[in-house]
Amino acid sequence: MSYATVIPEFVLRQSFIELDARARAQSLMDPGSWRELVGPFDRIESPWLPEQGIAPQFDDGCVVLKGAIAGKATVVIALEGGFQAGSMGEVSGAKMAAALDLATRDSQNGKKTVAVLLLETGGVRLQEANLGLNAIAEVMASILALRQHAPVITVIAGTVGCFGGMALAAGLSSYIVMTPEARLGLNGPEVIEQESGIEEFDSSDRALIWAINGGEQRVAMGVADELVLDDAQKIAAIVRSHVEAGLPAVHRSQQVDLYRERIRALDTSRQIDPLTLRETWGGKTTVSKTRKGVTR
Amino acid sequence: MEQLKFEYPSAKRRVTKKAHVGVVGSGDMEVLMQPAETESANVSILTSVNGFSSSWKAMMDRFFSKYDGAVRIDINDAGATPGSVMLRLEQAVEVIES
Numbered sequence: 001m002s003y004a005t006v007i008p009e010f011v012l013r014q015s016f017i018e019l020d021a022r023a024r025a026q027s028l029m030d031p032g033s034w035r036e037l038v039g040p041f042d043r044i045e046s047p048w049l050p051e052q053g054i055a056p057q058f059d060d061g062c063v064v065l066k067g068a069i070a071g072k073a074t075v076v077i078a079l080e081g082g083f084q085a086g087s088m089g090e091v092s093g094a095k096m097a098a099a100l101d102l103a104t105r106d107s108q109n110g111k112k113t114v115a116v117l118l119l120e121t122g123g124v125r126l127q128e129a130n131l132g133l134n135a136i137a138e139v140m141a142s143i144l145a146l147r148q149h150a151p152v153i154t155v156i157a158g159t160v161g162c163f164g165g166m167a168l169a170a171g172l173s174s175y176i177v178m179t180p181e182a183r184l185g186l187n188g189p190e191v192i193e194q195e196s197g198i199e200e201f202d203s204s205d206r207a208l209i210w211a212i213n214g215g216e217q218r219v220a221m222g223v224a225d226e227l228v229l230d231d232a233q234k235i236a237a238i239v240r241s242h243v244e245a246g247l248p249a250v251h252r253s254q255q256v257d258l259y260r261e262r263i264r265a266l267d268t269s270r271q272i273d274p275l276t277l278r279e280t281w282g283g284k285t286t287v288s289k290t291r292k293g294v295t296r
Numbered sequence: 297m298e299q300l301k302f303e304y305p306s307a308k309r310r311v312t313k314k315a316h317v318g319v320v321g322s323g324d325m326e327v328l329m330q331p332a333e334t335e336s337a338n339v340s341i342l343t344s345v346n347g348f349s350s351s352w353k354a355m356m357d358r359f360f361s362k363y364d365g366a367v368r369i370d371i372n373d374a375g376a377t378p379g380s381v382m383l384r385l386e387q388a389v390e391v392i393e394s
Contacts, residue, residue, distance in 0.1 A: 020319055040316045040328060043370075053297045055344040055372045057320040058328060082319040 014232040016157050017181060021080035024118050024157070025065045027232045028076055028239050034067025038095055046089045048128050057083045062092035064099045070240045073113040075103050081120030081160035088166060089125040093135020100142035100152075107149035114243050115143075115152045117173065122188060123164015136165035143172045147251060151175060153242045155235060156224075158182040161213065172253050175242045176224035177235065178215030184224060185213040211274040220278040223252070300341040300352050304360040307337035311365040315391035318384045325373040325381065329388040332368040343373035351378060359385050365392065 004011045016024060026034065038044055040058035049056045061083035065076045077096050079086040088096075096117075103113035124132035143152050151174035156162045161183030162170050170176055170184060178184065187195075189203035202208060211217055218224040228238050262281055266272060314330035325343075332338055339356055355378050369385075376384065 040326070041314065041330065043328075045372075050297055050342065053344055055297075055320050055325075055342055055374045057326060057372055058316070058370070080319060082321040082324070084320075 013230075013234075015230050016232040016235045017159060017179070017230045019232065020082065021061070021063045021078035021118065021120070022065075024232075025063050025076040025078040025116075028069060028116060028118075028155075028236050029065060029074065030068045030071065034065040034076075037064040037066055037099065039063075044091055044095075046091050046125075046128065048089065048131070049084075052127050054084075054127065060089060060091035060095065061086060062095045064095055066099075069114065069116070069243045072243055073106065073111055074116060074243060075099050075113060076116045076118065078118035079121045079166075084125055084127075086119070086121035086160050087123065087125035088121060088132050088135050088139070089128040090131040090135060092125075093132065093139060097135065097138040097142045100139065100146050104142065104146045104149060107146065112150045113146075114150045115146055116239055116243075117152065117154045117170070119154055119156050119162040119166055119170055120158070120160040121162055121164070121166045122160065123166050133165065136169060139166075140169050140172055143169060147172070147174055147247070151242060151245070151247050153177065153239055155239060156182040156184055156215070157230065157235065158215075161185070161188075163188040171223075172251070174248050174251060175226070176218075177226045177228060177238050177242070178218055178224045179228060179230045179235075180210075180215050181230060182215040183209065183213035184215070184218050189213070217274050217278065221274075221281045298341075298343050298346050298349065300339075300343070300349050302339040302341075302353065302356050304337040304339070304356070307360055307364050308335055308366050309364045311367055311392055313392045313394075315388040317387040317391065320372045320374045323375050323377065323380065325371055325376040325384055327384050327388050328370040329367050329385075329392055332366045335366055337365065337367050337369070339369040339371070341371040341373060343371075343375075345373070345375045355381055358382075363389060365389070367392070 043058050045056035046060050061080040063078040068074055077099050100115055103115050106113040146152055153175045154170045154173040155177045157179050158181035163185055167186050189201055189209045192201040193203040215227055219227040226238050228234050311331050316328050318326035320326050341352055
């Protein structure tokens, strides 16, 4: 007996995580509807990496596809986690910000354009320092501009996850979709361990890290909207449902008082564990109009 | 960082498609393959690993001993092994000749 007969759904699924950035973006869009903007053959590479002895990539790790999802105009912007951990440099950041701005302009001119961000990124590309920081600031401003007109849907599939400044960008989006393999956090585990010591955070303890940064926890504590298994069809269906749902009544990042009150109410006299956070915060978020929890 | 260039005048057959495969991750590379502007194949390699120009030359000689398309090849390399290089080139050929 093969595994395909015992758990066919798992064995026969098309993994989303195993796809590269371009294939991920393509798998979400209506077939034949898309074209790539500033693709690899345009050869817009990072001018900074070769100067530091690092091979650049022809698309700088950022793939922009313009097309449709569920018949609605959409731009999908995917970061390639395999190249420099999906880090944001001058070029990749400019591509993302410009694509979002074009979507805003189209939306203002009556052609409402949704953005889907596939974030696999450690944040700023350290080799490009201030330019990377500036790029992320621009991306955040562009998200804020676009989300007045159309939803910005972030998908974090893994295995890199979404960290640093791009976690802030994710926080500004209308919806966040995660898999159980994905992680979302401001400082990455290695960074915390390096800065505060292994007693504070052991970055080799995978159970600990996923209990705090993992997709299941992030959705359960209400800072992400949907948990979906690593299945390209299921992820595409979830994205489609959010494209069709349109803008949320209120964005998560607008609920300053709610989150400020939650943090104020925490008892910091003892160690707060992940399950406590789920119990005290979970299900209270008013963000998503769609259903909560695991979509199987 | 090393920039290498090779030319293969014997590869004259016209091709029409283009291909992009691979990711510049550790031990991997990406390749752009497209119709050459001249009537011969030319290869441009940017690699982060220095000192392997003779290996690259041998790999490309071997590739063009079997392949005759007049292609322009651009490679960004982050330390791919010869086996991986050949695999990526063959993937690109598969797309171009499909």
